[in-house]
Amino acid sequence: MKGNKRLFATAVAILIIAVAAWFLLTRGKSPDMADMDGQGHSDYMLMLNTGTKYKVGQPNTLEFMIHDKNGKVVRDFETMHTRIMHFIIVRKDLANFQHLHPSFDKESGVFTLTGLQFETDGEYRLFADFTPSGGMAQGHEHHQEMSKGQTLGVSVVAGDANKYRPESIGYSRMSDSRENYSFALQSKGSELERVLRFTVSESGKPVKDLQPYLGALGHVVVLSEGDLMYVHAHPDESVGNETGSVSFEVHFPRPAKYKIFAQFQHKGKILTSSFVLETK
Numbered sequence: 403m404k405g406n407k408r409l410f411a412t413a414v415a416i417l418i419i420a421v422a423a424w425f426l427l428t429r430g431k432s433p434d435m436a437d438m439d440g441q442g443h444s445d446y447m448l449m450l451n452t453g454t455k456y457k458v459g460q461p462n463t464l465e466f467m468i469h470d471k472n473g474k475v476v477r478d479f480e481t482m483h484t485r486i487m488h489f490i491i492v493r494k495d496l497a498n499f500q501h502l503h504p505s506f507d508k509e510s511g512v513f514t515l516t517g518l519q520f521e522t523d524g525e526y527r528l529f530a531d532f533t534p535s536g537g538m539a540q541g542h543e544h545h546q547e548m549s550k551g552q553t554l555g556v557s558v559v560a561g562d563a564n565k566y567r568p569e570s571i572g573y574s575r576m577s578d579s580r581e582n583y584s585f586a587l588q589s590k591g592s593e594l595e596r597v598l599r600f601t602v603s604e605s606g607k608p609v610k611d612l613q614p615y616l617g618a619l620g621h622v623v624v625l626s627e628g629d630l631m632y633v634h635a636h637p638d639e640s641v642g643n644e645t646g647s648v649s650f651e652v653h654f655p656r657p658a659k660y661k662i663f664a665q666f667q668h669k670g671k672i673l674t675s676s677f678v679l680e681t682k
């Protein structure tokens with residue numbers, strides 16, 4: 403009987419430890435580590451302090467940090483296109499796109515996005531696009547390393563994942579429209595090395611006075627269908643907008659179907675357009 407009692411006590415202890423571990427892993431305050439699928443190897447990690455579950459149709463607050471490979475919080479970033487952090491949110495079927503800029507508390511290294519809205523139940527992917535300041539090795543002299551842009555991804559769920567109904571991104575589509583604006587895309591070059599030329603028109607007339615948005619004439623984010631490979635491109639500034647169009651050089655990582663989100667600014671308004679392009 404004594405042996406049985408000890409066995410029972412051991413079993414209870416194991417159960418308690420297992421439940422506690424599960425609780426800590428799923429509910430604990432420790433940040434969720436981002437899964438890195440599709441983005442390849444990186445020396446950095448995106449740590450979500452606010453978990454991976456968010457509400458639909460009401461404002462969410464999202465807090466995160468960037469850790470280096472030693473688990474240290476990164477606090478020094480280069481300014482790229484007027485911001486230290488570009489944050490992209492897409493529903494996993496690419497039906498939904500947001501480009502946001504979180505506030506940053508340098509002391510704690512915490513980035514905060516408030517008022518974040520998810521329109522529908524579903525699975526979303528978040529991308530942090532940033533450039534850590536080059537090489538300040540601990541206890542060593544300051545090394546001026548080349549700063550390298552990083553993109554880290556993390557998956558989250560808004561609302562009820564069971565209600566998520568992914569939609570197809572559809573066939574190739576080289577035009578888009580929003581209110582009285584229309585957008586046309588021309589693609590030149592070989593299959594994976596392309597020059598994408600966008601023409602923005604207002605009431606049928608090409609817009610020749612696009613305003614710089616985040617320090618560039620436009621921003622393009624390219625995402626592959628399914629595995630959400632991420633490419634961020636900026637325009638060839640030497641050409642300007644006098645011709646009524648803006649060109650971007652884009653290297654597509656591999657043959658796939660891509661959704662292209664292009665953002666411009668005109669008359670103080672940010673215009674977001676989307677296209678679908680297939681590379682072979």
Ligand SMILES: [Cu+2]
Pocket residue numbers: 485487488489501502503616
């Ligand atoms: Cu940005």
